[in-house]
Amino acid sequence: MKKNLANEIYDYLIAEIREHRLLPGGQLPSESTLCRQFYVSRPTVRKAIARLCEEGYAQSRPGLGSYVTSEQSETPATPANRLIIGIDGVDFHNEYQYYTRISQGARAAAEAAGAMLCLTDLPELLNSPFKRVDAFIATRVDRDDFENAAKLQRSGTPLVLLNRYPQLPELAYIAVDFQYETFLAINRMLKNGARNIALIGRQTGNVTSAGRTRGWEEAYKANGLPVPHHLAVDFQDFHHDNDILPDFFRRHELDAVFVTAGYQLPPVLTSLARIGVRLPEDLDVICFDDIERFCETVNTPVSYVKMPLQAMGARAVEYLLRRLSNPNLETLQLTLNASLVVNRCKYLL
Structure with missing residues (x-):
């Protein structure tokens, strides 16, 4: 049939x-x-x-x-109504699964408490009178939007930022310390004999990228070594030019490559393959992102810094539900540890 x-x-x-x-x-x-x-x-x-x-x-x-279809209501939540927790509008089909894993943890915690998750974003919540949520999980709010996040909270919608360190004490956050986790990985490679570790994907003005860049720099300083600034490649330099990375890899004898985010990994691997570099025989590659699914797909030995994304989502929901029950609850400011997944990387053994 x-x-x-x-x-x-x-x-x-x-x-x-x-x-x-x-x-x-x-x-x-x-x-x-x-x-x-x-x-x-x-x-x-x-x-x-x-x-x-x-x-x-x-x-x-x-x-x-x-x-x-969105579930909307113009009446405030009551014990008889289901609490709605908003979360940033994101691509849940992203192969690196950053937002997917956050939403999985948040969804499980929300369902366990009888609440529901709804996609929205900060501008919509601030500007639209029709999109109602009881609380908000912000995964994409950057430094320029911290004041707007505080404005939303002052309007009566508690929120928590994920992987952001706002300078405003009234804003709750759950984050990984990008600088410290990068430092640990780079320091370990330096202790094991690596010297030329390229930093791929630096982005000026990006909070998360800046933390990873500082961690890379501090690891060199802690080992009494000069920071190899000439081995740092900006994301904007290779984003629209497919020849930048192959030329860079040809010019430098590298021990390892540290990629600052998962979405930057494909052009790195493509460029290395293009010039005949074998992994891990010729070079170690480590990435700061949860790229487990990507590694399974491409069958390439890449080590990575894995963030507790599902735990972040779950903890965010749990905090917001407590905050809704007790508006005077102490503001949550929590740093979680990442883990290092080693995949045939000689300088991380």
Whole structure:
């Protein structure tokens, strides 16, 4: 019997929605993504999405795509109503799973408490009178938005920032110390004999990148070694130029490469392969991100600094629920430890 491919796509999306891997307000995978995933034509994908819209699971926004139907209410939460915790609108199909793991932990904690998770973002919460949440988890708020985050909290919506260190004492946060965790990894490699460790992906003005850069620098200083600033490559330099990294790797004899974020890893690995560098025989590569799934996909030995992302999401929900019950609760400011996953890296053994 011939398989109905539109129904197969529909069943897949329904499961994603019901299991909260696609959250209310979140965007469905694009037509092109679903076409590639299921090896089907666009009309087949559109038929599946049309059925979701007809049944009220999704709504189509011309020119923007299709979104999971949001649950909204204009009345404040009461014990009889389900508490709604907002979380930044993010790509939950990202292969590095940074936001996916955070949302998994947050969703599990919310469901255990009878609450629900809803996709939103800080500008929407500040500017739209229709998007109501009881609390907010901010994963993408950067330094320039800290004042706006404080404004939202003063308006009566408690929030917690993830992997940010705001300078405002009233803002709660749960974070990993990027500088310290990077220092530990680089220091360990230096102690084991590495000397030329490139820093790939430095970004001026980016809080998380700045912490990782400082950790790399401090490790060299702690070992009485000059900081090899000539081995630091800015993300903007190679983001739009595919020749920058291969040329850099050809010019320098390196012991190891430290990649500051998971999304920067593919161009690094592509560039190394392009010039014939073998991993780990010729070079060690370490990345600061939870790239377990990526490593399984490419079958390449890359070590990585793994952040406790699910624990962050869960702790954020637990704190916000307590804060909703007790507005005078002490502001949470928590630093969690990361772990180092070593994958055939001689300088980390």
